[in-house]
Amino acid sequence: MAISDIKEYSHLSSRDVEELSRELDSIRREVTDSLGAADAAYIRRTIAFQRMLDTAARLLIVGSRTTTGWSLGTTALAAAKSIENMEIGHNVSHGQWDWMNDPEIHSTNWEWDMAGLSSQWRYSHNYRHHMFNNVVGMDEDLGFGVIRVTRDQPWQPNHLLQPLRNLLLAATFEWGIALHGLYSERARAGTDTEKSTYTRALLGKIARQAGKDYLFFPILSGRRWRRTLKANITANLLRNLWAYIVIFCGHFPDGAEKFTLAELEHESRAEWYLRQMLGTANFRAGKVMAFMSGNLCYQIEHHLFPDLPSNRYAEISTMVRALCEKFDLPYTTGSLAWQYLLVLRTVHKLALPDWFLTASADDAPETASELKFRPAGDQPAGAARIGLRTAQRTPPVTPHGIHRPRRSERDG
Template identity: 45%
Template sequence: MAAELDNVYSRTIGTLDENDVRYLRSIVRAQRALEAAGRCTIQFGRSRPARVAGVLALAAAKILDNLEIGHNVLHGQYDWAKDPHLHSDSYEWDTILPARLWRYQHNFVHHVYANIYGLDENLRAGPIRLSVQQPWQPHHIAGPLLLLATAPIAELAIALHAADEIGRGSTSSDLKSTPKRLRQDILLKAARQAAKDLVLFPLLSGRRAGDTLIANSSALVLRNLWIFAISLCNHYPEDVTVFNQDVLENETRGQRYVRQIRGAANIEGSRMLHILAGHFTHHIEHHLFPDVPSSRYREISYQVRNICERYGIPYTTASFPAQIASAFRNLCALALPPNGRKSFARRSRRHESGDWR
């Protein structure tokens, strides 16, 4: 199985060409056009429908910047193109968390230790219980409500989570920096983002500063809600597996592939959904091949799914509404005491430490 997946990867990498770069540049142009149109409509639109359209355009621009452009560029998917504007080392995105810190915490910590309890920071969320391995506490009952409350400010929540991870001492030495300096970087980036969206553009609106502040804030909230929803669908449905740390003992390449497949979930939908989700709709393919351009995931997904079926590896995929519902059932079940969980969810998220070896 590992050899077959390696072959899928090498064939795909071998066919990358200017068309792949041209695709991303078209997305960048669309993102810039949406941002310009959104900001102009918010600034100068007189009618309520026009301002609503401006909010939607600005939110779409921020979503494209964060997901289809920023996330994928920061994975090094276009480093081979030698374009400094699309290179992971020089790219900076329109969000609070500095790109260099995200590259470490996401590209390394999350992807290398995907869905391993105690190592993958996506399974640590303060008072929210995200796996059966985490001992249940009474305050976990409020976890789903707390999670919903943080959805509108997901950008800030991610930055605070990163700062907390820095406090654990898990990033400073790897980034050749100090915890104090990394926290300063986060605060500085947050100040720049707030100055742009919440101060500069409202002030440029003169008497309509309040309306522009509300519109810009609305666009940020819509962006955060969308990223929150996509993340839920990718990481927390019922059929996604959480592993114990013993899977790392003598883990072979094939076993690592299985862990990446079982620790992710796909979303079925239209081409527009794929683009607006940054192709996180093919989360399994992304975890298998994170440096392959995201626009290639759809074509290789058929090959990956066929390989999974032939080797008896479950391939988790469903529609957007179905994955949202599954994730909420799972998180609500995890929030309940162990003896009250079975009645709420079809199945609890389980761990597999050796049955596929």
């Protein structure tokens, strides 16, 4: 099932893991020490560009009298919302720009342009998700409570509907995130009064957000209010679909491993680093797509350094890749289309009961554990060990020394 011993799974000794941690700490120091005016200018330019794009899109929507003009305006509005949510709101809320000491661009002050409250999201995401990334039973982002993404999550009859749930979650992603944040806050609340306070706070944000998109701007458009209302609904839908794809491709394709609660016992900072590297996935993107995704095409780098500015992830990725080469670790990436196809395969496959599945529960594309490397029992003491990346490409050896394909290679 999921990984319970990350050192065994990764084929690294305690000394190797500590050395990897020192190298990652060195990357952090190098980037932190180099932060300066160019980085501050980047986020300020991004905010200014997003606001200008939002304004221009809304003027085009209400001012144009053609379908083409409406389509261009709506697409631009969806892009502006995506930039605000991902490259600005998400990253600001992670504290990536707190070092600037600018009250406007501080994690405690930014309220993003979507239904959920930033304050509630920061607990469910910054803490619960990033601290316990892909740990079954701790990370509430693992399938967001509605999608089964690992065999460690017991199958239930309602999972047969998860292909439809997946479509619904994609279309309403901002609302799913809002309810997800509220659920986390209510779960940690000590009293019913606190729970009610969190609920009222979210309802207030929803009222403000819905009022802005579906009342204020349509009313401001006068007789063309239907045109504006339809554009806002469409832009929100497009933004939701894009955010959903980016997030799912960073966490649920093949190679984004899952972990058991046992892995958290006595977990060191060094092992936390390693879990982030093995529990996330990237997708290849040019500069425009990287910007539009909030640089979450570099999900591995983001999980290693969630509070470092996103505009530095591209350069960090070259250093992380070099470390993966050095320690023979996989650097999980692929095209956006390919990563999403892998996600869809997992979503549809795990909608079925386990008895319909053929690959081993310890060596399936979406679920693996250290047991996949023990086809003939535990490795003898003192035996030479190869790295994880090489081990994943090498068929296991039977007790008679004959290589045989793993079940996942035979059955898919």
